[in-house]
Amino acid sequence: MSKKTLNIGLVGYGFMGRTHSNAFRQAPKFFDLPYEPVLKAVSARNPDRVKKFADNWGWQSVESDWKKLVERDDIDLIDIASPNDTHAEIAIAAAKAGKIVMCEKPLGRTAEEAKTMVKAVEDAGVANMVWYNYRRVPAVVMLKDLLDEGRFGRIFHYRTQFLQDWTISQDLPMGGEGLWRLDASVSGSGVTGDLLAHNIDMAMWLNGPIKEVSAATETFIKERKNTLTGEVVPVKIDDASAFIARFENGSLALFEATRYARGHKALFTLEINGEKASASWDLHDLHHLQYFDYKNDGKLRGWTDIHITDGDHPYMKNWWVPGLQIGYEHTFTHQVADFVASLDSGKPVGPTFRDGLMTEYVTDAVLKSAQTKKWETVATE
């Protein structure tokens, strides 16, 4: 094929390594893209596991050190899917090497760390993106479109949750594969950075900047065994995080995330109430948008359940036919499609590293407010 190629180097082979690999493979099959992503190389410390991963997904080569990946001339884009404590160093090195950079969220463990990453990509002038994948759920994009069309009028309320229940057991250890999320030194924070960051990124995309927050966090289980050391150690992450907030547009908001909401697996929800319309969505049935329009005939007013599977819904003409739903991994595929399509356009698509930093200004304010027990103003620079 004469199509231009985009050579990808992936760091990490965990859960996110799988979602990204799938997205790079699927995007060009369902979307007409200016570049053909090529799975050039994947890097990770464990040679056997990375080899097996590469074989399965079709990565052409492996490296045991991400620095090798950054040094290779045949790599155009570095995709960071390793734990949070590695993001900054890799991203900065990649940017300095002139690579396009994609990075899993949250960008850094703190806004300070994220700031150095933003500086690096902006100084280098390289295209960049953070994997806040839920922005690419078709129902959410549809909501964004409805807001941009001015259908909601003045916004009064925003509320959003991310409810999970996988850490309730005292017996669950921390550390190691998949469990680094419970270790604050690796993750930076608990649900604030892992879950609320998604809520915040989406909220600011839909409803604009957040001005101030008052937050509370909880660590319900105080000690856990660390599987890497065998020791029982204090848990330093936030198990739950809740805050009230004011947006710059004057709307009042509630945010909540937890891993202790028995019965909920990955219940990311949002609702927005405007003068003329309201809408709600949740991740457990991600192909639905609930919409209430005040302008309809009075007696017929109600919440309309829009099954986001039609050809005139975002992304859906590229998939199947009306009524047939898509799932979770498609959000990553959409992100690849949009990002690759933007490369020659001169117009960056969000969420950029700078967008990712804006989210961390909020998560920092949340974590600080939980300590100070005061309202905290969200930084903007």
Next chain:
Amino acid sequence: MSKKTLNIGLVGYGFMGRTHSNAFRQAPKFFDLPYEPVLKAVSARNPDRVKKFADNWGWQSVESDWKKLVERDDIDLIDIASPNDTHAEIAIAAAKAGKIVMCEKPLGRTAEEAKTMVKAVEDAGVANMVWYNYRRVPAVVMLKDLLDEGRFGRIFHYRTQFLQDWTISQDLPMGGEGLWRLDASVSGSGVTGDLLAHNIDMAMWLNGPIKEVSAATETFIKERKNTLTGEVVPVKIDDASAFIARFENGSLALFEATRYARGHKALFTLEINGEKASASWDLHDLHHLQYFDYKNDGKLRGWTDIHITDGDHPYMKNWWVPGLQIGYEHTFTHQVADFVASLDSGKPVGPTFRDGLMTEYVTDAVLKSAQTKKWETVATE
């Protein structure tokens, strides 16, 4: 008060005796009626129980024989809430005595029986009504209004169910209080007359006459103990009844009723699909109407959940405020309100005895088709 009174004589004190008593008491409190219903007398065979019933509900006197009730000059209206095998005799006697007659459904055990009742009230020229109460669910009346407004266009499909699960146990006996419904000699039929009759009455009100049917019935448990005789006897009612049908307007329909649908208590459902709109409703959440309108903006099309509690919804301005739901017994209250309001209007309100007969033409055809295993045309005279 100078308001004219309407003196009621009730026959029966069972479940339906309660719903009717409540309706006569409540209707004038919530609706402005030309007549004040007066609970004059109630009749039933067991003197202790009828006395207790009368005391509780405020019936001014009791009779042990319904014939006495019919003979009394101070009674304007005979309300029949006794088992099906008593309907015809009482209704005919009441009509001959010049009383207004209200009768529980089904009107008779067969169309033939029902026909004699229609003749009696029409010959006597007395107002009459059958208690197909579900026509008075606000959401259903709203649907009728939407149909009458021409919002659906040509109708293609109608489907309706009445699913219960209370007779699944082999240990459940038949006969006696509340269990006469399992005894075909008293009830006339099983679910066809008890449940499907509701579906049919509502279907013909909404979608016009039914032309032909092909049916299947089942009796899953073949023998039960009769509590009145102590004997184990064959069950002669239909435990389940299903039929496909064509309406005169060309729409295709499915009807089903059963007492063997584990998990469903009183799940009366209906759905209607037209060229321009569709709607569905069910009794378990009777205050909702689901409505799909094709004419809306394409990408916003979906099923709207209308919470039927606003002042511009049928009957609802007489109850509470938006968002506050009403329940089952209100359908009887509405029926009293509408019937009493119609008495001086010269315009009968349905379902009249004649409407009740039309339904029995269909139930007769259904029961016959289940025997003949052929399509049966529904009688009209």
Next chain:
Amino acid sequence: MSKKTLNIGLVGYGFMGRTHSNAFRQAPKFFDLPYEPVLKAVSARNPDRVKKFADNWGWQSVESDWKKLVERDDIDLIDIASPNDTHAEIAIAAAKAGKIVMCEKPLGRTAEEAKTMVKAVEDAGVANMVWYNYRRVPAVVMLKDLLDEGRFGRIFHYRTQFLQDWTISQDLPMGGEGLWRLDASVSGSGVTGDLLAHNIDMAMWLNGPIKEVSAATETFIKERKNTLTGEVVPVKIDDASAFIARFENGSLALFEATRYARGHKALFTLEINGEKASASWDLHDLHHLQYFDYKNDGKLRGWTDIHITDGDHPYMKNWWVPGLQIGYEHTFTHQVADFVASLDSGKPVGPTFRDGLMTEYVTDAVLKSAQTKKWETVATE
């Protein structure tokens, strides 16, 4: 009848006058009570309207001044259904006169006012109750029972909302019939006292005392016309109120109420997450309880939609049969039934005036926190 009578004197004939009148009439028909409530007298300032109201509901006499009602020897119980600014004076006078007192919520406009009312009824030793009617929704009582049975284990989260949309229009005036709720001098506060008080009363009944709160309130529309004076005046109530809180049992909570949530009429919701179980409920479908039990077979775990209409569900054996729902007004009927049943028992049933005061300690802390922008500890005495 030889049944003892309980002579009621009602103050107020507005929306709540209707719900209470209906409850006093209905309770003895559906529940076996030790006293027969007698609708002795109703008092209100407008003689024509109160006469019409009394005629409709069967109140035997009328008074134009509530003081007359309190003085009458033939009245056992004073029921206060007039605007908030009248509660304290009437309740205190009634208690001093030795009357049983029932009072609409919120008890007073402030905790200080409520405290004087508690003192009055406790000094007088008279039975007393606040009409936090939603405690008597069968699904909510069922939830209380499940909690008391220890099915939830340690509680981690509680969240609750009361969402309405009836004051969004700038054209809506304040003051006068039904609109006194927008006038802070009459109502005391906006949604905090009117709506959140319900959420708080129920939350503390289910989950115990609230320790501390951090709140935000908003007044979206700053000026409205007062229909009583004709002048455009500043709006002093809170249009929306949100707070995060910690319960004494360590659980983290979010509360929110508003009259600006387009599309929601009276959406009172709650959810509670425990170690072993979770449950949720909302007022728009008040006959459902959603329940998640962790102990079930793993692959079968899910949220069970319990249709609270069976004979073994709270209150329901007194109504109809499984599958047939009840509505809003039944909560008041249950409250009358429980209160009357308790009169001879020596055991007061909640919510008592003291319970009502506890709720106002929270609403006061919420309103204060919204001003101070600090966490406020909830008073307990």
Next chain:
Amino acid sequence: MSKKTLNIGLVGYGFMGRTHSNAFRQAPKFFDLPYEPVLKAVSARNPDRVKKFADNWGWQSVESDWKKLVERDDIDLIDIASPNDTHAEIAIAAAKAGKIVMCEKPLGRTAEEAKTMVKAVEDAGVANMVWYNYRRVPAVVMLKDLLDEGRFGRIFHYRTQFLQDWTISQDLPMGGEGLWRLDASVSGSGVTGDLLAHNIDMAMWLNGPIKEVSAATETFIKERKNTLTGEVVPVKIDDASAFIARFENGSLALFEATRYARGHKALFTLEINGEKASASWDLHDLHHLQYFDYKNDGKLRGWTDIHITDGDHPYMKNWWVPGLQIGYEHTFTHQVADFVASLDSGKPVGPTFRDGLMTEYVTDAVLKSAQTKKWETVATE
């Protein structure tokens, strides 16, 4: 790689060509399979379009005549995704050439045609499968497992629908790309073969053989323009098809399919009611199973919404993590995975060609009953 390869030859590049291509690509990435499917060649008449299709999906070569494909030695498996009127000829030729055969549903246009195909594969002793993909929805497999575990007891009822609305417009033409489904000479029948066949295949898999049927079909729009000829011609397919049925296990059933149910895109539903349990599912939210178990604590009984995304749910440990849903195309991927896994096992997995024939015995009986207006017994040989 040393993994054995399975060389695929695909016939057809339409909608089903896409779903199959995706499934062959995705299955080995998410499932550990004994063979690596290789996209060897695709055949279709239009050389430009087939080339473009092959390039996009990675088919290594193209053929303009399916016969070439069958003749090629480097092809192990012929996959038929072309219109219904081509199935028999291709399948028989492929079987005779000793190829493994997969075929889109319905197998043939009639049972007679399907029978020749069964004979061919059975005579040749080649592995074979029909793409009734919905059997591989995880929620449906879970239901099958629950039934096999004996959790339902005696089955009383089965009901299933497939509701669409895409042919309501009189302006929709027939013939040509995607519209051959409206041309009876190509499709064999309308919704009976296209939609009901899915319902029937799944019903018999879950609930055993169907004994007898009574059916009605409708053609609502009598004439359409044929885009291939430009002429307006009579429509000979069934637009809607409904039937009542008895299964061999004694349960009573209703089936319905239509393309005239305004508001429904691809609403495949099913419900089964047993003595001890009931369950329901629908394709619009395919990741949910509704389950009612009678044995639970009485007051806690209800319908449990099982979100089929956990590791102990069928197929789901191969995808993401709890709470994250999959979609439509995954059913094809599962079918490839199961079929490839079975090749060396000696145990065929359904639906085989013989299973496909059993379904056509039912669709033939349905179409015949609609003509004869009698109950028709379903053939078994």
